[in-house]
Amino acid sequence: MADTHDTxxxxxxxxxxxxxxxxxxxxxxxxxxxxxxxxxxxLPPAPAAEPPTLANDLAFAQAQAGAAPPVRAAAQGRPASxxxxxxxxxxxxxxxxxxxxxxxxGLHESIVNYGNxxxxxxxxxxxxxxxxxxxxxYAKASGKPMLVIVHGTVGLLxxxxxxxxxxxxxxxxxxxxxxxRNPSGVINRPHSAQDMGLLVRSFVKYDDEATTLERFAExxxxxxxxxxxxxxxxxxxxxxxxxxxxxxxxxxxxxxxxLSAPPQGDxxxxxxxARLLVGSQSPLIQIAKIGRTPRAWDLLxxxxxxxQVPVDVMGYASWQKFPSWHSLYxxxxxxxxxxxxxxxxxxxxxxxxxxxxANGRKxxxxxxxxxFQGSNIHDFGRYADVDLAIAADAExxxxxxxxxxxxxxxxxxxxxxxxxxxxxxxxxxxxxLTAIREARHGWDGSPVSVPRLVAELAEQIAGDxxxxxxxxxxxxxxxxxxxxxxxxxxYNGDCGGFGIGYDTPASVGAALAHKKAGRLxxxxxxxxxxxFSPGVIWTAAHHRIPLLLVVHNNRAYHAEVMIxxxxxxxxxRGNANAHIGNVIADPNVNYAQMAKAYGMYSEGPIENPKxxxxxxxxxxxxxxxxxxxxxxxxxxxx
Amino acid sequence: MTTRLAALAIVLLAMPALAxxxxxxxxxxPAAATGNAQRGKVLFETxxxxxxxxxxxxxxxxxxxxxxxxxxxxxxxxxxxxxTTGMPTFAATPERELRDVYAYVRSIPQAAPAPEGIxxxxxxxxxxxxxx
Numbered sequence: 001m002a003d004t005h006d007t008x009x010x011x012x013x014x015x016x017x018x019x020x021x022x023x024x025x026x027x028x029x030x031x032x033x034x035x036x037x038x039x040x041x042x043l044p045p046a047p048a049a050e051p052p053t054l055a056n057d058l059a060f061a062q063a064q065a066g067a068a069p070p071v072r073a074a075a076q077g078r079p080a081s082x083x084x085x086x087x088x089x090x091x092x093x094x095x096x097x098x099x100x101x102x103x104x105x106g107l108h109e110s111i112v113n114y115g116n117x118x119x120x121x122x123x124x125x126x127x128x129x130x131x132x133x134x135x136x137x138y139a140k141a142s143g144k145p146m147l148v149i150v151h152g153t154v155g156l157l158x159x160x161x162x163x164x165x166x167x168x169x170x171x172x173x174x175x176x177x178x179x180x181r182n183p184s185g186v187i188n189r190p191h192s193a194q195d196m197g198l199l200v201r202s203f204v205k206y207d208d209e210a211t212t213l214e215r216f217a218e219x220x221x222x223x224x225x226x227x228x229x230x231x232x233x234x235x236x237x238x239x240x241x242x243x244x245x246x247x248x249x250x251x252x253x254x255x256x257x258x259l260s261a262p263p264q265g266d267x268x269x270x271x272x273x274a275r276l277l278v279g280s281q282s283p284l285i286q287i288a289k290i291g292r293t294p295r296a297w298d299l300l301x302x303x304x305x306x307x308q309v310p311v312d313v314m315g316y317a318s319w320q321k322f323p324s325w326h327s328l329y330x331x332x333x334x335x336x337x338x339x340x341x342x343x344x345x346x347x348x349x350x351x352x353x354x355x356x357x358a359n360g361r362k363x364x365x366x367x368x369x370x371x372f373q374g375s376n377i378h379d380f381g382r383y384a385d386v387d388l389a390i391a392a393d394a395e396x397x398x399x400x401x402x403x404x405x406x407x408x409x410x411x412x413x414x415x416x417x418x419x420x421x422x423x424x425x426x427x428x429x430x431x432x433l434t435a436i437r438e439a440r441h442g443w444d445g446s447p448v449s450v451p452r453l454v455a456e457l458a459e460q461i462a463g464d465x466x467x468x469x470x471x472x473x474x475x476x477x478x479x480x481x482x483x484x485x486x487x488x489x490x491y492n493g494d495c496g497g498f499g500i501g502y503d504t505p506a507s508v509g510a511a512l513a514h515k516k517a518g519r520l521x522x523x524x525x526x527x528x529x530x531x532f533s534p535g536v537i538w539t540a541a542h543h544r545i546p547l548l549l550v551v552h553n554n555r556a557y558h559a560e561v562m563i564x565x566x567x568x569x570x571x572x573r574g575n576a577n578a579h580i581g582n583v584i585a586d587p588n589v590n591y592a593q594m595a596k597a598y599g600m601y602s603e604g605p606i607e608n609p610k611x612x613x614x615x616x617x618x619x620x621x622x623x624x625x626x627x628x629x630x631x632x633x634x635x636x637x638x
Numbered sequence: 639m640t641t642r643l644a645a646l647a648i649v650l651l652a653m654p655a656l657a658x659x660x661x662x663x664x665x666x667x668p669a670a671a672t673g674n675a676q677r678g679k680v681l682f683e684t685x686x687x688x689x690x691x692x693x694x695x696x697x698x699x700x701x702x703x704x705x706x707x708x709x710x711x712x713x714x715x716x717x718x719x720x721x722t723t724g725m726p727t728f729a730a731t732p733e734r735e736l737r738d739v740y741a742y743v744r745s746i747p748q749a750a751p752a753p754e755g756i757x758x759x760x761x762x763x764x765x766x767x768x769x770x
Contacts, residue, residue, distance in 0.1 A: 429767075436759065440756060442697035458762065572727075575685075575726060579687055637689060637690050637691070637699060638699065
């Protein structure tokens with residue numbers, strides 16, 4: 001098909017032109033743009049005007065305040081951004097999270113009018129970092145990307161931190177960024193870039209600028225496919241305002257969306273992995289970014305039980321897709337030294353490999369990371385000289401590995417494997433019961449202990465189909481100790497990039513995904529985290545996203561307090577000033593009032609643990625009725 | 639932000655060593671504290687901010703400080719030159735202040751309730767015991 005938009009019309013109404021049009025409109029003229037002749041060739045240069053300056057723009061704006069609204073004839077022909085909406089609908093985006101900006105005003109208008117604001121439905125966000133973090137949480141809970149549309153440069157830069165987190169967490173997010181190809185005016189020029197993707201290229205898997213509608217359609221499909229091909233990741237598509245606001249001359253074909261089959265491990269390598277595991281006396285499975293579909297949960301249980309091998313979920317950098325109260329959940333108990341370690345989507349196995357080689361043990365890595373490590377971000381760690389590196393998607397490889405293991409297990413080995421499972425299960429159960437008993441310390445203390453905060457919650461949601469939609473890096477893993485994570489959606493994982501500001505917006509995004517399934521979503525978020533994107537409380541309230549947010553309000557960046565104390569001590573200068581710059585007090589922040597201001601039901605601050613149960617009950621009643629709610633709990637540091 | 643969490647990771651990794659250091663019994667029955675517990679509470683919570691790692695009542699952090707098994711002088715030696723990198727050194731803190739902190743820690747009720755006596759925890763323990 002012929003390329004229909006190699007020379008798209010210049011923007012018919014960018015912000016600078018809007019001001020000019022307003023002045024002309026006030027003089028009784030009608031500004032007409034977007035006729036078919038104009039679409040075929042670039043518009044003539046703008047008439048000479050006084051040099052654009054900020055003062056001039058502001059003068060226009062001030063004059064406009066008292067003038068009649070600008071009049072612009074309806075565009076003749078089909079708006080190009082309507083075509084873009086057709087593409088987005090064909091891809092199947094349910095939602096598009098936005099903070100508005102003039103560089104995508106064409107697309108914005110098409111979504112809400114032409115597209116009836118459904119599929120995608122716009123989610124109004126108050127910060128682009130929150131928009132992308134919402135998409136991050138949504139993707140992990142739903143298994144599919146959310147669309148995010150951001151303003152040229154400024155919106156993209158605001159979103160960059162959350163894009164980094166999605167990259168580091170290997171989570172698909174599709175971002176469209178607008179810009180002005182031919183900017184005029186002091187406001188529009190900074191929203192344009194020669195190479196928009198450059199701003200975030202270190203942490204997106206793919207980026208492209210759609211210079212024509214045909215290319216938009218193909219690049220959008222390609223972007224989605226790349227985002228969903230393991231290792232998953234965020235992608236970016238730049239679309240000029242001029243293209244959005246042009247008209248369609250000849251309707252380009254919208255291609256079909258076809259996703260790539262994930263790569264499976266080489267058959268011979270899988271056989272060798274099975275041989276090592278079956279012959280092992282004390283194997284260990286370590287899992288990190290595995291679980292892009294719920295099937296991985298069942299496959300991991302199947303694999304673990306076939307070998308009676310402990311499964312180490314590896315802490316904060318993992319999606320932790322293994323039941324927390326399963327008899328094989330853990331590292332095998334005291335004295336269990338793995339002679340073969342299988343890493344599934346573990347990005348850095350260098351330490352395991354070094355230890356293993358020094359002690360005559362073996363390591364195996366099955367990961368899509370081996371296929372794609374072209375990043376400025378060194379989250380893949382040091383070189384891991386594992387014995388067997390299988391470049392493949394671990395989830396897609398598990399069926400063949402399980403089958404091969406079953407084939408290789410002899411009746412003689414079966415007995416030893418079962419005996420190992422009994423030993424491991426006994427050790428794990430005792431470990432877990434001991435860990436639960438630890439919750440008694442400080443049980444009635446004030447501020448509220450974190451285990452009390454979680455245990456009271458566990459009691460209240462025991463009868464619900466619940467999902468913890470926040471990470472656990474600041475709650476000390478109490479939720480996995482005190483709540484039985486017996487379904488793949490019980491826990492949504494941490495941020496990926498070890499930066500704060502993820503938990504609150506990601507909780508909102510994940511809760512949106514769970515809403516359709518009728519699940520009860522709970523996010524336990526730190527006060528430090530909440531302060532990065534508090535506006536997302538309004539987004540949850542505005543869009544009626546049912547979610548209980550529990551603020552673990554310890555009034556400080558406590559890890560930093562400890563670190564600065566240590567630095568003070570190393571330098572022998574006393575510890576009295578270590579809190580400066582680390583404490584969120586004087587005045588204390590009242591998060592319940594904050595939530596009320598944003599229109600969300602809230603209670604707190606709660607300092608007496610005996611008040612928790614009632615507060616949870618009242619807030620959960622709101623959530624079960626379809627509203628979000630927030631409980632502010634003044635808590636122990638961790 | 640990354641620094642913040644990397645630092646946290648270091649501290650958390652150091653926890654087992656810290657806990658081990660704390661639980662080494664230095665004396666079978668430490669003698670009574672000589673410092674002022676009230677002053678020690680203020681130091682613990684607002685000046686030296688020991689609570690950041692150990693919790694406001696010395697029970698909820700890592701390592702827990704109660705029950706305190708170290709004798710007062712052993713405690714002073716330890717906090718001035720900790721055996722682990724995770725614990726900040728308080729070498730520059732006046733001896734009297736450290737004795738006050740010790741007195742505060744010793745003043746905290748030393749025994750936590752039995753988990754089986756807390757209905758919520760007993761319920762969780764029962765559920766875990768029955769699971770798998």
